[in-house]
Amino acid sequence: xxxxxxxxxxxxxxxxxxxxxxxxxxxxxxxxxxxxxxxxxxxxxxxxxxxxxxxxxxxxxxxxxxxxxxxxxxxxxxxxxxxxxxxxxxxxxxxxxxxxxxxxxxxxxxxxxxxxxxxxxxxxxxxxxxxxxxxxxxxxxxxxxxxxxxxxxxxxxxxxxxxxxxxxxxxxxxxxxxxxxxxxxxxxxxxxxxxxxxxxxxxxxxxxxxxxxxxxxxxxxxxxxxxxxxxxxxxxxxxxxxxxxxxxxxxxxxxxxxxxxxxxxxxxxxxxxxxxxxx
Numbered sequence: 001x002x003x004x005x006x007x008x009x010x011x012x013x014x015x016x017x018x019x020x021x022x023x024x025x026x027x028x029x030x031x032x033x034x035x036x037x038x039x040x041x042x043x044x045x046x047x048x049x050x051x052x053x054x055x056x057x058x059x060x061x062x063x064x065x066x067x068x069x070x071x072x073x074x075x076x077x078x079x080x081x082x083x084x085x086x087x088x089x090x091x092x093x094x095x096x097x098x099x100x101x102x103x104x105x106x107x108x109x110x111x112x113x114x115x116x117x118x119x120x121x122x123x124x125x126x127x128x129x130x131x132x133x134x135x136x137x138x139x140x141x142x143x144x145x146x147x148x149x150x151x152x153x154x155x156x157x158x159x160x161x162x163x164x165x166x167x168x169x170x171x172x173x174x175x176x177x178x179x180x181x182x183x184x185x186x187x188x189x190x191x192x193x194x195x196x197x198x199x200x201x202x203x204x205x206x207x208x209x210x211x212x213x214x215x216x217x218x219x220x221x222x223x224x225x226x227x228x229x230x231x232x233x234x235x236x237x238x239x240x241x242x243x244x245x246x247x248x249x250x251x252x253x254x255x256x257x258x259x260x261x262x263x264x265x266x267x268x269x270x271x272x273x274x275x276x277x278x279x
Contacts, residue, residue: 005238006183008140011036014090016083018043018073018122019100021050024144024194027224028097028231029053033061035232041086042068043100073100073118074110083125094137095235096126099144101162104205108158115162116169119143123173123186131182138183140235143170147192150246150256155211163190167244171258174242185241187234190256191227192248193219219249226251 015032019025021044032040042057044050047070054068067089071082087093098119104111123141130136148156149163167188173179174186193216206212230253234240246254 005241006138007238008094008236010095010232010235012038013094013139014039014041014086014092015095015097016041016043016086016093016126017097017099018071018118019144020044020097021046021053021068024191024224024227025097025099026053027228028099029066030057031225031228031232032095033057033065037065037095038092039065039067039086039090041082041089042066043071043073043082043086044068045070045072045100073122074113076121079118079121080125083122083129087129092137093126093130094139095142096122096130096139097142097144097231098122099142101144101146102205103156103159105156105158105207106205111158112162112165115159116165119166120169123169123179127179127182127184131179131184133182136182139185141170141173141184141186142231142234143186143188145170145188145190145244147190147246147248149188149190150244155215156206171242171244185238187240187242188244189227189230189234190244190246192222192246194222194224194227222247222249222251 010032015037017025017029020029020042029040029042042050042054050068050070054066057066067086069082069085071078073079100114100118102111102114126141128134130139132138143166145166146163148160149167153160170186170188179186227247229251230245230247234245244256246256
């Protein structure tokens, strides 16, 4: 029986990837198949793109190892049904990549539901379906945040808030007793700008188009495959449990440590407020 401290051999395992028909998600799906995953569920809201990607991958990896499920991750009902369908199809579930995301500053509720709420729901569904106390073998959850989950981006406050939420949730979830006891690891990737349609169309849904364009032009966009390789490292190696991993130029990775409250308190860089005069 697996524990959350075990190395994972991807060969023979079953994975589910949301946002799996494009960009980083698609790259994750392909590398999982190359690592001999028994099966991969491609989950995406776009049925045309999803079926197209699935058909293409099936030519290389065979019909029996891939299934596409159309799903709106903001619907708890659809998400639960999708997770159950993928497990039923392959008989098990070992890896979940909560990767679906959008950027729309004009629709904060939808952005929060897609980027954060679905990640939370997806993490707990993963524990429910692959936890050792629930009849599973344990497993790994990788949640996609962003460099905007580690720093602030003044041109996308709503997007920044959701990605900070993913980082905070994932760090806490990795230590949550219910999740630890079920042999499930949780980690987060925080990529800088990646060469995907998500970035190249980044001006859609933002208020500061020129500023966003300038940000993108100052960086060398990373290929999605490089980010996917980091995801594989997090899946295989338990030392990254609970970590937020900054992925940046040349596909380098760095663990961004969580601030330590006792150290912050001892830093003494904020002067104490004067006594209240209201009493």
